[in-house]
Amino acid sequence: MGLITQNAPEGDSTSQTWLSRAKTPVPASFLHTEFVGTFAVQTWETDSGNLALIYPLTATSGTTTAYRALRQHHGENLASQYACLVIPQIRTQVIHPYTPSLLARDTTGHTEEYETSWQQLALVLGQPAPYWFHQLRDRDALSGWYPGAPPALVPAADIATPVAALTELAADEPAxxxxxxxxxxxxxxxxxxxxxGVSHDIDELRKEASAGGDAAHLVLGAVPAPLHRPDPEEPSEMIRRAGWLTITERRDVLAHRVADFAQSWNAGADWHTGDVTELDPDTCSTAREWAARLTHAPRDQPPTVLEKRLLDNGNDPERDVLLHDPVAGTPVLHRQPDTPHADMLTFSLQRLPTRSQLATLTLSNGNAWVRTDDGTLWLAPERDGYGVGYGYSGTGCLTLARLVDALLDDISAPAAAPDDTPAPRGLFTLLQKSDDTTYTRAQLIAARTRTA
Structure with a gap:
């Protein structure tokens, strides 16, 4: 049910704003809801001019982007169409943590962005304005709203994390x-x-409204529809990694959208690749040995998910060259010759796909390399956001020491994570004092047995 308007407002302290000056001898008339770009715009007609109550349909929340969209839509007639733009925020107020904040911007006079209250807005409209939680901004429900309408029942779908690409991809997959x-x-x-999340926020908002807070001066445009499924059971790690391996090798736009979702959701934690690594074969002999095995990627096909991620890190898509590492199975980007950055980009792996044990660890030009008994050269495994390092007493060196300790026992051990068992003191001491060098397996084993 909607929330009920209570006490008369005290007025806005910003006396120069349109909202503080507008007079409403009769309640404002609600005209319509229209969609301008990625915004739902609800237009109210008052005796002092029209007010636009704007709901972003993406994660955008400020008035500047909305102002530009409306200015582009109405051109020089914007000021004659609207006297004031008001945008409810996803963030909440400090004093009332479940009451959404309001930002306003006048189209003439005081055109700086300013804060206002639901109480002030209700005074100008002569009635409470609707609020739509960002999880419930459904286009059909927004366009069908009118004053006095009961809250629409909307399946909760956060505008910042749309799941359409996930369901579309899944619907086309085989059993x-x-x-x-x-x-x-x-x-x-x-x-x-x-x-x-939205059910909890609505419950708290109603508590604040019943206590006479600013939430008492708004109504809910929608509430979440009931969920009819039990909580989902997370697939096993093997299934998750197999699924993402398939997706990241695809070249279609749907796979790219699903990958973008994964990056914003958990940084692709279950991908087989880890961090993007910079390499410069011109200044590093180990990187030069690695680069000698690279092959050219197909030029007559769209990029895979991983290739596109590297291209997005490049300087010039028309001049940068995509390569392929046939051993690691990862793409490589050879950046344009005049780039100020390292020459090549590639992905480290989260696990090494080999059974051959660690033979040497090479530290060179800021990168860590593992060579296995069969002579294969690998970049040391890394998780995205938890890179390895050496030559200093820091997190990167601790991560590398943990990794080396694990790889000595199991070459296919996953990249080190922050909550892993602490690294042996001897390995950490060795690596934090290291310059570019190569350590044998025997030297690393000896180091991890030392206590100082």
């Missing part, structure tokens, strides 16, 4: 597809979190 299982789980988990 038993790990990619489909990963996508269905993520979509359902996001919807579950959105439902619980």
């Amino acid at each position: 038993g597809s790990p990619a489909a299982e990963v996508c269905w789980y993520l979509a359902r988990d996001v919807r579950r979190r959105g439902h619980r």
